[in-house]
Amino acid sequence: MNDPSDRHDPFPGGELHGPEANRASAVLKVLLVGVGEREREALDAPLRLQGIDPVASDSCYETMKLLHHDPSFAVVILDAALPAMRSFALARLIRESECAQQTPMVVIVDPERTHAVSFAGQERAPVIVLSRPLDTDTAVGKFDSLLELARQRRLLSAEKAERSRLGAALRDSQLRYELVGAATRDAVYDWDLLTGSVYWNQAVCVEYGYPAAAMNSDYRWWCERIHPDDRRDILNQIDAFLSSHEMRWTGEYRFRKADGTYAYVFDRGYIVRDSDGKPIRIIGAMQDLTARKRAEEALRESEQHFRRGEERLERATRASHVGIWELDLQTTRIWRNEEHDHAFGYRHKVAEWTRDTFFAHLHPDDRERMRRVDTLALRGRDSFTNEFRVIWPDGSVHWMSASGKVHYDANHRPMKIVGTNQDITERKRIEEELREAVRARDEFLSVASHELKTPLTAIGLQAQIMKRSIARSGEASLPAGRISKLIEQLDRQVQRLTRVVDDMLDISRLATGKLTIHVERFDLTELTREVVERFAPQIAPLGANILVETPEPVPGCWDRFRIEQVLMNLLTNAARYGEGKPIGVSVRRVDAHAELRVRDYGRGIAAENQERIFQRFERIASQQEPGGLGLGLFIVRQILHLHGGSIRVESRLGHGAVFVVELPLAEPRR
Amino acid sequence: MPNPAAKVVLVIEDEPDIREGLAELLSDEGYQVRTAANGYEALDMLRREVPRPALILLDLMMPIMNGVKFLEYLRVQREDLTGIPVVVLTAAKNAELRDGAAAGRINKPIDIEELFTYLKKYCG
Numbered sequence: 001m002n003d004p005s006d007r008h009d010p011f012p013g014g015e016l017h018g019p020e021a022n023r024a025s026a027v028l029k030v031l032l033v034g035v036g037e038r039e040r041e042a043l044d045a046p047l048r049l050q051g052i053d054p055v056a057s058d059s060c061y062e063t064m065k066l067l068h069h070d071p072s073f074a075v076v077i078l079d080a081a082l083p084a085m086r087s088f089a090l091a092r093l094i095r096e097s098e099c100a101q102q103t104p105m106v107v108i109v110d111p112e113r114t115h116a117v118s119f120a121g122q123e124r125a126p127v128i129v130l131s132r133p134l135d136t137d138t139a140v141g142k143f144d145s146l147l148e149l150a151r152q153r154r155l156l157s158a159e160k161a162e163r164s165r166l167g168a169a170l171r172d173s174q175l176r177y178e179l180v181g182a183a184t185r186d187a188v189y190d191w192d193l194l195t196g197s198v199y200w201n202q203a204v205c206v207e208y209g210y211p212a213a214a215m216n217s218d219y220r221w222w223c224e225r226i227h228p229d230d231r232r233d234i235l236n237q238i239d240a241f242l243s244s245h246e247m248r249w250t251g252e253y254r255f256r257k258a259d260g261t262y263a264y265v266f267d268r269g270y271i272v273r274d275s276d277g278k279p280i281r282i283i284g285a286m287q288d289l290t291a292r293k294r295a296e297e298a299l300r301e302s303e304q305h306f307r308r309g310e311e312r313l314e315r316a317t318r319a320s321h322v323g324i325w326e327l328d329l330q331t332t333r334i335w336r337n338e339e340h341d342h343a344f345g346y347r348h349k350v351a352e353w354t355r356d357t358f359f360a361h362l363h364p365d366d367r368e369r370m371r372r373v374d375t376l377a378l379r380g381r382d383s384f385t386n387e388f389r390v391i392w393p394d395g396s397v398h399w400m401s402a403s404g405k406v407h408y409d410a411n412h413r414p415m416k417i418v419g420t421n422q423d424i425t426e427r428k429r430i431e432e433e434l435r436e437a438v439r440a441r442d443e444f445l446s447v448a449s450h451e452l453k454t455p456l457t458a459i460g461l462q463a464q465i466m467k468r469s470i471a472r473s474g475e476a477s478l479p480a481g482r483i484s485k486l487i488e489q490l491d492r493q494v495q496r497l498t499r500v501v502d503d504m505l506d507i508s509r510l511a512t513g514k515l516t517i518h519v520e521r522f523d524l525t526e527l528t529r530e531v532v533e534r535f536a537p538q539i540a541p542l543g544a545n546i547l548v549e550t551p552e553p554v555p556g557c558w559d560r561f562r563i564e565q566v567l568m569n570l571l572t573n574a575a576r577y578g579e580g581k582p583i584g585v586s587v588r589r590v591d592a593h594a595e596l597r598v599r600d601y602g603r604g605i606a607a608e609n610q611e612r613i614f615q616r617f618e619r620i621a622s623q624q625e626p627g628g629l630g631l632g633l634f635i636v637r638q639i640l641h642l643h644g645g646s647i648r649v650e651s652r653l654g655h656g657a658v659f660v661v662e663l664p665l666a667e668p669r670r
Numbered sequence: 671m672p673n674p675a676a677k678v679v680l681v682i683e684d685e686p687d688i689r690e691g692l693a694e695l696l697s698d699e700g701y702q703v704r705t706a707a708n709g710y711e712a713l714d715m716l717r718r719e720v721p722r723p724a725l726i727l728l729d730l731m732m733p734i735m736n737g738v739k740f741l742e743y744l745r746v747q748r749e750d751l752t753g754i755p756v757v758v759l760t761a762a763k764n765a766e767l768r769d770g771a772a773a774g775r776i777n778k779p780i781d782i783e784e785l786f787t788y789l790k791k792y793c794g
Contacts, residue, residue, distance in 0.1 A: 446762055449761060449762070450731060450761040450762060453761035453778045453779060454685050454688065454761060454778070455687075456778070456779040457685075457688050457759075457761070457778040457779040457780055458685065458687035458688045458691055459779075460779040460780060460782075461687075461688060461691030461692060461695060461780065462687075462691055464695060464782045465691060465694050465695050465698065468695070468698060468699075469698065472698070489687045489690075489691070492687065493687060541686065
């Protein structure tokens, strides 16, 4: 029973070892007290047959000491002829002792000296009397029966001891389970694989809400409470472990609590195996990880959220080129992201940035203003947005917008300014373009209104004149010459109105891509002569004459109506800006092109305006001067482009202007 | 036949049909009409010609010297000229005109009744 291997068994109570009998016999001992030489020889053979090596004692004291310290003596053989003591007194002492009162005794007596062989306690264990000289056969028979008895007795008491030891161990282990459970809040279990029964500690009630009955349950009780999605996997894992030689198993799964919710558990089991390696028990503990899982989940989520937020911010600032900065008012150092430096014209972030660095990059004209803003911001205005110019390292000037917010310490002292900055040069340019477009449109509307109202005013006046004349002296009184003059004026103004409206329609067609050309073959020289002939009388009052130079016919495929429009436009401009000086028109052939030139000797066009005049709604003249719709040259250029041709102007201020039109002779391929 | 007693009205307008139309209309009503095609021409005329006009009808948008410029020049002329009332004729709704620079303003197309109201007021 005191086998060292037992002492190290970590799981007492689970002991299912083989029969104990062999081990009991192995420790059977026989004590020979005062037995003489001859008798010893006679006993030697039967004892050796049983594998017993007898222990000898010659004194009463020694005998009691041996018996007291070693309970494994199965038989005490006592020689009645023991010299130094009275053998029966010793026998009585043995019977009354605690350690050996049940040990069988053999008393060897001399037949010639009769003794009453009786003493108290004899009923507790047999006392056998053998007479001298000892007969070996008789001794063997007696010994066998005594030893058998001893064995039976030993077995009985061993079982009893084992039972009580097991009981204590079981109580101990259960107590330990509870203590472990209380300390760790783990649900500790002991699963008997042979019976399928499972013992749980109280944690299964406390932590998972189950009634005490659950503490002694079946393994199926546990299986049923594993989340259906995890169950098969977990059971498979355990099966695999049981059939391997592994001792420890861990698994994570969801375990249903009494309230129906699931707990995330971490389960560690220790598999107890018998000497053949067959698994017989699993001892383990189920740890509730729900709170930790949730915390981890929450942490992961918030980390992800934060990371996503940061990534979003990073992407957003990169995509929108927004710089972020933070000015420490104590050190005047500025922390910032890369975009901040990009907006100042740096390809990569520069080493350090301070408030002085900022002012050094400002356009000199904006520096003072920004210093005032800086002071103002610190004097109670929390947040601000400013637009200013900065000078890039390459010397170019860029517009920047910066917004910031002042942060204060507990004593309301400004600590830092946090904000954003952005290059808004492009935005400024677009704004300027938009403003310009709006201005041009407004001017166009005003000019269009003037151009429409002028003929209407003339027509209105003529109507009034006739009306009043008739009212004064009747229809007959109007002189014929006057009527025809009025009608001529009316006709002219209606034509003028028509032209303005046509221009506006053309603009609308061009804007929507609906202006088309219809080509036919004709001679440009001929058309030019016709148009000039028609136009000359209109400008005669201005004192200007038109000099035409057309050395050869220049036939080609063009839209006759539209080319006529081009000619009219150029002649009208030449007359309008020619200051009454002669106008020159020439048509000739240059390579595969027809070239038309219309020249005036007026004020000329400054170089910076030479491209602008071909833009929509643009006129060089100021608004206080009449100058037409400002659509003419725009329309002209568009018409020529549709023909695959072009127009340009050559001019110097004060030296007049030449408009040069080039038209391909062949039909445009479209 | 010009009536020597008739009041003189000066029409300054670059658009010939309007200029002549106004002249004809006012002549028919018995006014003596002088015309000029721009401010420069008008100033030249005013400096040389007698009698002094009782009213000037002035277009604003004109080449060479526009109406606004003409008004500026008129204000620095001989004393007898600076006092001549000027009624502005304009096609632009929001012509830039300083307050008090003109005695009145008529939008184009011209409302004849409005025109005659000014004529009666300044020419009797």
